[in-house]
Amino acid sequence: MGFPGTWMTESGTLIYRVVPKCACSTIGQIMYYSDNGAFFDGDIHDSKDKLHKWGQEDSRPVIEAGIRAHEARIFTCVRNPYTRILSAFFDKIAGIQRNGNRYRGKLVPMLTQKYGVQVEGDFDQIASFRRFLLFARDTIQYRRPMDPDIHWSAMSGHVSTLVTNGGRYDQIFFTERFQDGMGRVLEGIETPHPVDLPRIPRFNESEGHGPKRLHPVEDYFDDLSMHLMLEMYKQDFELFRYDFDTPANKMPTGEIDLDEVHAKLGPRAVA
Template identity: 70%
Template sequence: MPFPGVWMTQSNSMIYRVVPKCACSTIGQIMYHSDHGRFFDGDIHDAKDGLHKWALEDSQPVISAAVPAQQIYTFTAVRNPWSRVLSSFFDKIAGIQRNGKRYRGNLVPMLTQRYGVEVEGDFDQIQSFRRFLMFVRDTIRFRKPMDPDIHWSACSGHVSTLIRNGGRYDLIFPTEKFNEGMSDVLKHVSVPHAIDLEAMPRFNESAGHGPKQAHPIEDYFDDLSIFMMHDIYRRDFNLFKYSKNPNRNPPVKEMDLDEIHAKLGK
């Protein structure tokens, strides 16, 4: 059974399902530090050793055995759809990636030509984002002009793969309450090296890739874009208890793990 996006410490202390744009770089570094007493020097997504990752062939048998056994503490983190899709826009569309190029080669020129998205110079962030959101809707709803990218496909889709293949989460926490959630994880596991969550750095690997967000989150969403958000991220809003109002970022209620497993396991 495949377990895409699953990372696991080499000490077998914890299993994490990566959800893009949901503090995955910081969580990966915490896992790495918990085993080795130091942070990985570079982007944790580039690490080829020190962590078991499904993308590494040698790690796949270990992960395939560990996840369905449900003996190792398993968790993930999610994020409200409003700031997550905005972050995808500023990082992946408006930004230059760490290789010095635009994300996915010809994606931005295609968005400019077909959707009128502008990302050069002093562009209108609100207008370009709303046009980008129409593209996001097309990829998720109609899989055109391409399949949805992992950075803006729904959190629930990422979370579901582990459940459908026999795994179970002990905790799903919102990134808006990161220290609280990660502290809960660390209380339930035994690690070789302790870590101070308050003192450690945050590893935002997308920071500096693109222009700074110039307006409050709610300014980017008009009635049409709010309607589209409710449509394409309905499961995320409902399962992870996020507000359908763009100026309310943390969940408005506690998540129900049993409900999440029941609805995403189908």
């Protein structure tokens, strides 16, 4: 299986397990800048060199060796499950992608036909999102009508791949406390180019893809929606210390226990 979704600086200072919809564009650009003194011109997910990625064949042995040696700082970033899946809906389902098309081609027409999701014109955001949530639950719990997409599959699933294959995180921080968390990742590391974190822009590559969210987060989640969220993301809420009972509270309720994460997501963890 290896280490899918893992990026590493060519200088060997940082190793990052990407979790979609959790500031991954900004983190990738910071890593790229720390080695090259400039940002990648475009979406960092499109870069093909100057940043090792597991998806690039030549990078795989380098990343694996880096994780085994653990001389780099290994980290990832997580986000409140409520705001994360809302972001996935407005970006990937309601939005138009960079290529001018809908995400994954026939996905949205299928959602319209099978789940009644409407994303054209002045649609009912709350009703369509709740229908999408039912679809997301079906993909995660039953793997139908398709396997879960990386943008709404559980964060713990992404995070676990590195642990299952023998890696260990030095830090997992919160998107909601990005400056503090990324600052601690960079603390004490000598990168080829210094990173002035307060001056780094946020690279929200999904911004503008979809319609603006019209309602507060909590308005999208009724009792049934919250039940579906618990089915999909119970471990995310518990491990990463987010408040399941209060969708309006996007902030974490405590610090992440790395020992607990490694114990519960590692190769010996009992499902």
